[in-house]
Amino acid sequence: MSEENHATVAVTGVTGALGGRIAARLAEHGVPQLLVGRSPDRMPELPGAQRRGPAAYGDAPAMREALEGASTLILVSGYRTGRRLEEHATVVEAAMSVGVDRVLYVSLVGASPVATYLNARDQWATEQFLAGAGVRHTVLRAGWYSSTPAALADEEFVVSGPASTGRAAFVTHEDITEVITAVALDDRPRCEHDGAILEITGPEALTLDEAVTRIAAATGRPYRFETETLEEAFARRWRLGMSGVQIETWISWYQAIERGEISTVTDVVPRFTGAPATPISDAAWWPEPRTARGVR
Numbered sequence: 001m002s003e004e005n006h007a008t009v010a011v012t013g014v015t016g017a018l019g020g021r022i023a024a025r026l027a028e029h030g031v032p033q034l035l036v037g038r039s040p041d042r043m044p045e046l047p048g049a050q051r052r053g054p055a056a057y058g059d060a061p062a063m064r065e066a067l068e069g070a071s072t073l074i075l076v077s078g079y080r081t082g083r084r085l086e087e088h089a090t091v092v093e094a095a096m097s098v099g100v101d102r103v104l105y106v107s108l109v110g111a112s113p114v115a116t117y118l119n120a121r122d123q124w125a126t127e128q129f130l131a132g133a134g135v136r137h138t139v140l141r142a143g144w145y146s147s148t149p150a151a152l153a154d155e156e157f158v159v160s161g162p163a164s165t166g167r168a169a170f171v172t173h174e175d176i177t178e179v180i181t182a183v184a185l186d187d188r189p190r191c192e193h194d195g196a197i198l199e200i201t202g203p204e205a206l207t208l209d210e211a212v213t214r215i216a217a218a219t220g221r222p223y224r225f226e227t228e229t230l231e232e233a234f235a236r237r238w239r240l241g242m243s244g245v246q247i248e249t250w251i252s253w254y255q256a257i258e259r260g261e262i263s264t265v266t267d268v269v270p271r272f273t274g275a276p277a278t279p280i281s282d283a284a285w286w287p288e289p290r291t292a293r294g295v296r
């Protein structure tokens with residue numbers, strides 16, 4: 001499709017894993033884009049895309065300037081800073097003030113004020129803010145990455161945490177990207193995605209033992225999962241020198257799996273892409289051990 005057929009889409013987080021993939025896919029579809037973020041020099045060069053910024057989420061004037069000319073905003077959630085709601089709200093308000101009329105917010109599966117996974121709580125807060133902001137919007141809750149168990153492994157390829165036999169419907173970055181791209185491309189003036197919360201999951205809910213066993217088979221590396229008690233989980237991470245926030249956050253990641261909070265399998269990937277969701281063993285790439293942010 002030619003660029004004239006699409007309104008301009010602003011994408012944040014393009015220096016990161018999801019935003020970068022989304023921007024690349026939109027460029028392939030000929031969508032004119034504004035790439036918005038803190039470091040324009042680290043943004044990808046894409047056809048039909050302008051690099052805008054520096055604009056941090058919390059910087060209203062810089063955001064207004066960076067978003068000028070966009071019709072749709074794809075807001076990839078930022079880091080858990082303690083002010084994530086305020087930062088996201090600043091981006092949305094800046095967007096509305098310069099005429100953006102649709103926001104696609106990339107949230108997280110399991111978002112809830114009582115989510116076990118601490119990272120999912122203020123994702124819910126942004127969803128609530130959007131619901132009352134008076135802007136056309138869709139919430140796209142990204143499932144947990146298929147790659148994360150591999151990134152959590154230690155040098156011996158052991159993944160350890162208090163997840164027991166709980167399950168998670170891990171999903172690939174590529175499937176998440178395809179769904180978000182499909183929703184962004186659907187730029188009818190009104191559509192059934194308005195106000196919707198779409199949970200983007202993988203095709204099946206796996207225990208961490210099953211997930212790690214499949215990653216081992218796919219990579220030929222001896223990954224294995226060892227469940228830990230809470231006490232073991234705290235003590236081991238403390239000995240490794242992790243901060244309290246890191247310990248609490250990552251233990252909550254495993255506990256959310258143990259409690260089944262990430263286990264729902266939805267039809268969102270097949271519905272939006274026309275293809276089945278990718279099984280974990282067919283993921284396109286695997287990270288090296290110990291590459292999850294701040295994690296052991």
Ligand SMILES: NC(=O)c1ccc[n+]([C@@H]2O[C@H](COP(=O)([O-])OP(=O)(O)OC[C@H]3O[C@@H](n4cnc5c(N)ncnc54)[C@H](OP(=O)(O)O)[C@@H]3O)[C@@H](O)[C@H]2O)c1
Pocket residue numbers: 012013014015016017018019037038039055056057058076077078079087107108142143144145148
């Ligand atoms: N689904 C999952 O399993 C999963 C896993 C991890 C995270 N997440 C969530 O999904 C979000 C996106 O994931 P990802 O894998 O793409 O993360 P990522 O690779 O760390 O990328 C995050 C992006 O957000 C940008 N950003 C963060 N805070 C910002 C701020 N205050 N102002 C401007 N830009 C900001 C970063 O810009 P800079 O380059 O300038 O830092 C980067 O481009 C994460 O932030 C997290 O909330 C989901």
